[in-house]
Amino acid sequence: MERKLKIAIIHPDLGIGGAERLIVDAAVELVSHGHDVHIFTAHHDKNRCFEETVSGGFPVTVYGSFLPRHVFYRLHALCAYLRCIFVALCVLFLWPSFDVVLADQVSVVIPLLKLKKSMKVVFYCHFPDLLLAQHTTVLRRLYRKPIDFIEEITTGMADIILVNSKFTASTFASTFKRLHARGIQPAVLYPAVNVDQFHESHSYKLNFLSINRFERKKNIELAVSAFARLHTLEEHGLQSQKLNEATLTIAGKWI
Numbered sequence: 001m002e003r004k005l006k007i008a009i010i011h012p013d014l015g016i017g018g019a020e021r022l023i024v025d026a027a028v029e030l031v032s033h034g035h036d037v038h039i040f041t042a043h044h045d046k047n048r049c050f051e052e053t054v055s056g057g058f059p060v061t062v063y064g065s066f067l068p069r070h071v072f073y074r075l076h077a078l079c080a081y082l083r084c085i086f087v088a089l090c091v092l093f094l095w096p097s098f099d100v101v102l103a104d105q106v107s108v109v110i111p112l113l114k115l116k117k118s119m120k121v122v123f124y125c126h127f128p129d130l131l132l133a134q135h136t137t138v139l140r141r142l143y144r145k146p147i148d149f150i151e152e153i154t155t156g157m158a159d160i161i162l163v164n165s166k167f168t169a170s171t172f173a174s175t176f177k178r179l180h181a182r183g184i185q186p187a188v189l190y191p192a193v194n195v196d197q198f199h200e201s202h203s204y205k206l207n208f209l210s211i212n213r214f215e216r217k218k219n220i221e222l223a224v225s226a227f228a229r230l231h232t233l234e235e236h237g238l239q240s241q242k243l244n245e246a247t248l249t250i251a252g253k254w255i
Helices: 018-032 076-094 107-113 138-155 166-175 177-181 221-228 230-236 240-244
Strands: 006-011 036-041 060-062 100-104 120-125 160-163 207-211 247-251
Touching: 006 018, 006 076, 018 036, 018 100, 036 076, 076 107, 076 138, 100 107, 107 120, 107 138, 138 177, 160 166, 166 177, 207 221, 221 230, 221 247
Parallel strands: 006 036, 006 100, 036 060, 100 120, 120 160, 207 247
Antiparallel strands: none
């Protein structure tokens, strides 16, 4: 019989986004298998979140919401580190040990969590943060240098490292060269998809959907070029009429 685990999830900001959707889906699935799941975060607005986080399937506890997200719209990474460290310290000292802790996005909490030898730490890396940050000026490079170093060193301390695709796994290897040289390789765990929705036939037209924030790093041009290549799928069994009626929808938020 499968042993039921006590699982903590530490997430920096439980709002609405792709990373949050992944974490919520993971929590829902773990609960459905009988595991005891508890999400800890530095921010959770019940008016702007996924329904599952307030429906009672698993508890969500907030620590450190009083800490700033930025300082005059700067130092976002440093503030995220401080907020997550505070959350991790609260989990360590205010809660009994968990069997597994899933740390999402921010790796700086890993060495703190490893202080409890009985806990296994899983880190989910959506994409190396140092590649998403700007290094355009000398001051920014000086600011990012220790943060980038800490990201790589602490990421390597996890018992298991997960990434969301083979592409991210290859990017992980080329970015964190010290870890790659030590033989540390992440495993691929794709974001969950509710496959039940595909079991029933639908009459609606084929739609190519891309949901992202409207910013350069999301590479929305890829959705346009992929849609342009849809007609090559005719040879894979899709009817030409369906392809001719296909539409492209690009939705998201401008930041």
